[in-house]
Amino acid sequence: MPQLETATFLPQLVWLAITFVVLYLLMAKVALPRVAGVLDERKKRLEHDLEEAARLKRETEKAIAEYEQALAAARTKAQTIAGDARAKMAADAAAVRARSEAGIAEQTKAAEARILAAKQQALGALKAVAVDTASDVVAKLGGAAPAAGAVEAAVTGAMARN
Numbered sequence: 768m769p770q771l772e773t774a775t776f777l778p779q780l781v782w783l784a785i786t787f788v789v790l791y792l793l794m795a796k797v798a799l800p801r802v803a804g805v806l807d808e809r810k811k812r813l814e815h816d817l818e819e820a821a822r823l824k825r826e827t828e829k830a831i832a833e834y835e836q837a838l839a840a841a842r843t844k845a846q847t848i849a850g851d852a853r854a855k856m857a858a859d860a861a862a863v864r865a866r867s868e869a870g871i872a873e874q875t876k877a878a879e880a881r882i883l884a885a886k887q888q889a890l891g892a893l894k895a896v897a898v899d900t901a902s903d904v905v906a907k908l909g910g911a912a913p914a915a916g917a918v919e920a921a922v923t924g925a926m927a928r929n
Contacts, residue, residue, distance in 0.1 A: 890926075897922045 770779065898919050906912045 894919075894922060894926065897926075 898915075901922055902913060902915070902918050905918065
């Protein structure tokens with residue numbers, strides 16, 4: 768093996784040193800600056816992304832706060848509108864009920880007047896039937912027809928007591 772021959776140690780060491788220096792210089796001047804540049808770029812991009820995320824988070828929180836305020840205002844407005852609508856419907860219902868009750872009251876008065884008239888007419892007819900019936904009963908039982916004025920006075924007095 769030629770690597771182990773002591774006569775070639777010195778040239779091998781020289782080439783090792785030259786190769787080491789060349790590789791060191793290549794690494795120090797070319798490769799490592801590029802790697803450092805990539806790492807710096809990544810670090811800057813990461814910092815920028817974190818700043819952007821923080822900014823977006825603040826904007827999101829602001830938008831959520833504005834949304835909640837708008838939602839609260841809308842709820843308040845909706846409750847106000849609903850309350851107004853309920854009050855208007857209650858007032859309309861009360862007006863309709865009052866008109867209906869007034870109409871029913873008028874119809875009731877008219878019906879009561881008709882009933883009273885029919886009652887008076889029935890009582891008048893009842894009085895005439897009672898006078899005729901009483902005259903017939905007295906005539907059949909007594910054999911003689913009573914005086915018309917006496918039977919009518921007796922029926923009127925009986926009806927007044929009841």
